[in-house]
Amino acid sequence: MYDGTHRPFSLPSTRHALRRRALATALSAALSAALLTGCGAKGETRDRGGAATSVTGFPVTIDNCGIRTTYDEPPSRVVTIHQHPAELMLALGLKDRMVGTAFPDSAVLPAYQKDFAAVPELAEKEPSFETVLEAEPDFVYGGYGSAFAQNEGRSRKAFADAGIDTYLNREYCGKKQVSMTDTYDEIRTIGSIFGVPERADRLVAGLQDRIRKAGEAVRGAPPVSVFVYDSGDKSAFTAGGRSLGTEIIRLAGGRNVFSDLDDVFGDVSWEQVVARRPEVIAIYDYRGAGSVEQKKKFLLSQPALADVPAIRNKRFVVLPLTATLVGVRPPYAVEDLARGLHPERFR
Secondary structure, three states, rough: OOOOOOOOOOHHHHHHHHHHHHHHHHHHHHHHHHHHHOOOOOOOOEOOOOOEEOOOOOOOOEEEEEEEEOOOOOOOOOOEEOOHHHHHHHHOOOOHHEEEEEEOOOOOOHHHHHHHHHEEEEOOOOHHHHHHHHHOEEEEEEHHHHHHOOHHHHHHHHHHHHEEEEOOOOOHHHOOOOOHHHHHHHHHHHHHHHHHHHHHHHHHHHHHHHHHHHHHHHHHOOEEEEEEEOOOOOOEEEEEEHHHHHHHHHHHEEEEEEOOOOEEEEOHHHHHHHOOOEEEEEEEEEOOOOOHHHHHHHHHHOOOOOOOHHHHHEEEEEHHHHHOOOOOOOHHHHHHHHHHHHHHHHH
């Protein structure tokens, strides 16, 4: 599975100057907060006339991957690293809070393309620590664990030392099982942090309805056997039984032929693929692992796979990797996959 890990990139000549700037900003913010605490209750801000105004629903305390953070007010300057956090922010109507994003790895959902294009792109891949600081965020939301890679100078502690709060997608908190419930919990947690819980609830309800409609369309149809091809040539890297991909396949009216693989992702032999005779191959599409056409060409060129039903009938369904990650996309993936597995139900 693509884990977002890339070669480190840093600007040593500017690191110390930018860190000093960030620390000065953090100190100023801390002093302001102290003054507010002395003059009013926690969870209050001051309007332009100096009167105390409460921030509804705050303070909010969130435990994320073992890091406990209390927010006295919603973050106002956000940098997202990786695409799925950015799409989740946009789905919650938080474009005005976003000051930068980085590492888009697939086409953005049509509903969010215009807003996504309006957010400054800080880097094609993970940005350096200094690049993030230059955007002057008060919150950094990472999608993959590599968003906060310590060996690249972007650890959560480094951001905390600079007075910047961080949040990592719950899928990368060392979870052993990923489910659609994680998607809904992630949306609601981000909604709480940004003071828009009602929006989060509406978004979750809409996504659940999308899954419900897809399920109704394929109800009663015999499950189609599916092999997930992420990458690999000597062996196949595929989605295991603990992955969100397996649940997406089930909800779409399919069956992951490697649902017995006791992991989120893992390697299997091509002999195993042949033995399980999948009827459809779901290709995960993402930047850095070869194009979809290259993957199809490779699979179709392997003599050992020639008698596999999916290969013989050239039945492929393409899913962006981001569609299988905790965020707003998995319910869309259920619908898209259902159409690919049971096209007769959608005519």
